[in-house]
Amino acid sequence: MKKIKTYFLKAITCAVICSPFTTLNSHAATLQTNGAGQLTGVTGLEVLDQIDNSLIGIFDVTFQDGTCADLFNGCDSEATGSDFTFRNSDTGGDATAALLAGLGSFVETPQLILGCESTIECLITIPHDVNLFNGGSSIAASTVWLRLNPLNDLAISESSVGSRLDDFTSQSNRTWAIFSAANTTPPATTVSAPATLGLMGLGLICTVLLRRRNS
Numbered sequence: 001m002k003k004i005k006t007y008f009l010k011a012i013t014c015a016v017i018c019s020p021f022t023t024l025n026s027h028a029a030t031l032q033t034n035g036a037g038q039l040t041g042v043t044g045l046e047v048l049d050q051i052d053n054s055l056i057g058i059f060d061v062t063f064q065d066g067t068c069a070d071l072f073n074g075c076d077s078e079a080t081g082s083d084f085t086f087r088n089s090d091t092g093g094d095a096t097a098a099l100l101a102g103l104g105s106f107v108e109t110p111q112l113i114l115g116c117e118s119t120i121e122c123l124i125t126i127p128h129d130v131n132l133f134n135g136g137s138s139i140a141a142s143t144v145w146l147r148l149n150p151l152n153d154l155a156i157s158e159s160s161v162g163s164r165l166d167d168f169t170s171q172s173n174r175t176w177a178i179f180s181a182a183n184t185t186p187p188a189t190t191v192s193a194p195a196t197l198g199l200m201g202l203g204l205i206c207t208v209l210l211r212r213r214n215s
Helices: 002-021 089-102 193-214
Strands: 030-033 039-048 055-064 121-133 136-147 153-160 174-181
Touching (some): 055 089, 089 121, 089 153
Antiparallel strands (some): 030 039, 055 174
């Protein structure tokens, strides 16, 4: 009995050592489309810090036309930036990078992204700051830029998109990306029953190989 127990513990140890080479399921974003085949948003999008790869959050994104004032709580919180999910160019850049990676095949057909009917380019805009002056305003934003003609090009950039009252409805190449915290939490790292058996099998194989090496 003691020999069996020792053998079992060795198998578990080997399984743990080998476990980094096994792949567990991770969180995946889901593209949302309407009946016309247009991309209306992305749910469960992970935004990571591009410097240390830490998780900033998981978000649901919708694409909408309209004005910054209508869609972002007035778009006038100059001091705090509290109208926006991301409040500076660093986190705005992280969001654009995540969104670009999460668009899937729509990077090749940006005219199918809601609000971007242009066959030339699509600029998906994520505002993060507003500057108010003399009754006017200027919006700083991070932008996903998808360009089809004259050449295929993908980019993320920082830009000023004009007034808080500028309406994207009349601009066929622009749409707003509205981020909201997803109603979810990162899934716990779990291993299903079949995966557990597979891991134990890997451990037994590893144990046998070690015994042969030591014999």
